[in-house]
Amino acid sequence: MTAPVAATAPPSTSSGSLLSKLEIDSRMIGMLAALAVIWIGFDVLSGGVFLTPRNLWNLSVQTASVAIMSTGMVLIIVTRNIDLSVGAILGVVGMIIGVVQVQWLPAYLGFESWLTAPIAVLVAITVGGLIGLFQGWLIAYLAIPSFIVTLGGLLVWRGAAWWVTAGQTIAPMDTRFKAFGGGVEGALGATATWIIAALACGAIVVALGLSRRRRVRFGFPVRPGWADAVIAAIACGAVLGAAAVMNAYPMPTGTARAWAEARGIAWPSGGLFIPQGVALPVLIAVVVGLVMTFLATRLRFGRYVFAIGGNPEAAELSGINTRWTLMKVFGLMGVLCGIAACISTARLNAATNAAGTLDELYVIASAVIGGTSLAGGVGTVAGAMLGALVMQSLQSGMVLLGVDTPLQNIVVGAVLVLAVWVDGVYRRRIK
Amino acid sequence: MIQEGSMIQEGSMATDIAAPVQRTPLVEMRDISIAFGGIKAVDGVTVDLRPGEVVGLLGHNGAGKSTLIKILSGAYRPDSGEIYVNGEKADISMPRDAKKYGIETIYQTLALADNIDAAGNIFLGREVRTPFGTLDDATMEAETRKVMARLNPHFRRFKEPVKALSGGQRQSVAIARAIYFNARVLIMDEPTAALGPAETKQVADLVLQLKKEGIGIFLISHDIHDVFGLADRVSVMKNGKLVGSANVSDVTQDEVLGMIILGKCPPGATPGPGAG
Structure with a gap:
């Protein structure tokens, strides 16, 4: 019997709406629409302050840490588990790297050595990863429910964070390390931002082209050519637009003057417009998002993670080493907590044992708002990062409007419940 | 890695439909026992399967059919007993091992990851x-x-x-x-339980075709009509024990029903330890 593969040469998906032609996830569109409503709403309420380059730049930096952790939380929830300890892991890792760069390393390298920052990051990733792997081992091999292991972890690691210095705050951080927090040291400037944006656009076009060529070669149905072009145009437009916004936010006058003086540039009477460009933590978050998407969709590891979430027994019967896969997922979560710890410690320019308090809730909420199903098996990295942006937009918008903290919490909590309800209704509708 | 070409080598083995008794069994499970929490789910069961043969495994719900088959597919490890593949002792402790020996399973639940x-x-x-x-x-x-x-x-x-x-x-x-x-042994656990008549017919055709290609098939069912149409032999289990095995041509459907319900072994069958 011959397979009709050659016979079914590229029939483009004939009828259907515009969205189905573009093969864009309609839930993603819904989230973007929700984000647009939130942004425009706050902009109107705040009298045009929300949608300024300055606020959007700050928003991007504030989102980075939670967004990074939410990419790992997606995989954990996809495997039908939960991690309540991420904020506490961030706290203890932050304290450890604070001690490492302020108390230990200067004894060997002297203050402000160029090695301090890389070593601190390495320590953060290693410690975070080991904590995650240990918790993953308890969950996967000793079969203790992840809710319990990480609830215990929340208390243990938060306590450990206090223990590192008996509660003392450690400051200030190494100058180079501070770049991870954004701010003046961590803004890449206009030129680098445009270069990165251009490279990203190139990558988008090449990736779309390659995937199209591959499908044509195998004789699979492909999107119509114009649809691919539209997608490329939208994606590149978004990238360039984001770069333009980041570059439209100048350094504050004082910092700019210091920057100019350090480079021997005369300070003109009208001041200097020095664009900040994209902040390093934001760039790290984007790279983490890309890497995690790659892990989740292009590698066997990701396929196994989703298979375990879809049907653990089937995964086991297929010969997948489900325990080791699960342990790796938690290890990965720990690594991401380590990266997030670098960002929030650098941003605060201090290591405190309270860093990351309640972050577990924001991270879980981001993943869930981003379409990750608590029943397991469903979720995307991009959705979770978008969810983080929605959460942070709400919070930062309310700060801008001067809403009291208790009311902020009430709103965020209500939005979380509402989002999950709407998502549930939507899912039932499309079935 | 995947093998090139079609997944079933057409006519790679002799297509002798009348069970070729002399040949080395493709698979032999000898004296298999497994207990869960003190209850013997499978107790000293011996079954075998030859190339191109369909063996129906019958019994009530809870008779131990699915457990026996999960031992062969590597999902459970037996407490005692041995498995031979092509006459050689096989070590199957994980699903991956079973697949290495060319033993593939279609589970009753299908064991599909629904989200993929x-x-x-x-x-x-x-x-x-x-x-x-x-x-x-x-x-x-x-x-x-x-x-x-x-x-x-x-x-x-x-x-x-x-x-x-x-x-x-x-x-x-x-x-x-x-x-x-390229399965050589196929285990089908209640393959038609959830299907309509047309689809059931399709599965039956497939079984006959695979059999012709020399694949050995264990067909598990609680419906003896299904099995009588397709199987060369039947093995009946009751309360974890083997009641007996028989060529389908040597016994009547009523006799096999008696084996399933009463554990009574008719003259045309070879009695097992569970025959009462």
Whole structure:
């Protein structure tokens, strides 16, 4: 019997709406629409302050840490588990790297050595990863429910964070390390931002082209050519637009003057417009998002993670080493907590044992708002990062409007419940 | 890695329909026992299977059929007993081991990951990868289109998670996964329980075709009409023990019913330890 593969040469998906032609996830569109409503709403309420380059730049930096952790939380929830300890892991890792760069390393390298920052990051990733792997081992091999292991972890690691210095705050951080927090040291400037944006656009076009060529070669149905072009145009437009916004936010006058003086540039009477460009933590978050998407969709590891979430027994019967896969997922979560710890410690320019308090809730909420199903098996990295942006937009918008903290919490909590309800209704509708 | 060409070597073995008794069994499970919490789910059971033969495994719910079969497919480890493949002792302690010996299983529950598409399920645990180590989804989809074209020519929903498929379509995906990798022994656990008449007929045709190609099939069912139409031999279990085995031609359906319900072994059958 011959397979009709050659016979079914590229029939483009004939009828259907515009969205189905573009093969864009309609839930993603819904989230973007929700984000647009939130942004425009706050902009109107705040009298045009929300949608300024300055606020959007700050928003991007504030989102980075939670967004990074939410990419790992997606995989954990996809495997039908939960991690309540991420904020506490961030706290203890932050304290450890604070001690490492302020108390230990200067004894060997002297203050402000160029090695301090890389070593601190390495320590953060290693410690975070080991904590995650240990918790993953308890969950996967000793079969203790992840809710319990990480609830215990929340208390243990938060306590450990206090223990590192008996509660003392450690400051200030190494100058180079501070770049991870954004701010003046961590803004890449206009030129680098445009270069990165251009490279990203190139990558988008090449990736779309390659995937199209591959499908044509195998004789699979492909999107119509114009649809691919539209997608490329939208994606590149978004990238360039984001770069333009980041570059439209100048350094504050004082910092700019210091920057100019350090480079021997005369300070003109009208001041200097020095664009900040994209902040390093934001760039790290984007790279983490890309890497995690790659892990989740292009590698066997990701396929196994989703298979375990879809049907653990089937995964086991297929010969997948489900325990080791699960342990790796938690290890990965720990690594991401380590990266997030670098960002929030650098941003605060201090290591405190309270860093990351309640972050577990924001991270879980981001993943869930981003379409990750608590029943397991469903979720995307991009959705979770978008969810983080929605959460942070709400919070930062309310700060801008001067809403009291208790009311902020009430709103965020209500939005979380509402989002999950709407998502549930939507899912039932499309079935 | 996947083998080139069709997943079933046509006519690679003699197609002797009348059970060729002299040949070395493809699989032999000897004196298998397993207990869960003090209850002997399988107690000293011996069954065998020859190339091109269909053996029906019968018994009530809870008789131990599925447990016995899960031992062969590597899901459970027996407490005692041995498994021989082609006359040689086989060490099967994980599902992966069973697949290494060419033993594939279609589970009653189908064991599909509902959130993944057909190709992802068929290649689950045996993914094709590019030289860079990434998933070669295009090749897997192309192979899936080939094998599905044979099992279910109208199947078009390659991009959807199998959750969205009908019962028959899901069944074809599960069958495709079992036969794609050159299975020599196929275990079918209640393959028609969830199917309509047309789809049941389709499965029956497939069983006969695979049998002709020299594949040995264990057919598990509680419906003896199903089994009588397809099997060469039957083995009946009751309360974890083997009541007996018989050539289908040597016993009547009523006698086999007696084996299942009363554990009574008729003269035409070889009695096992469970015969009462």
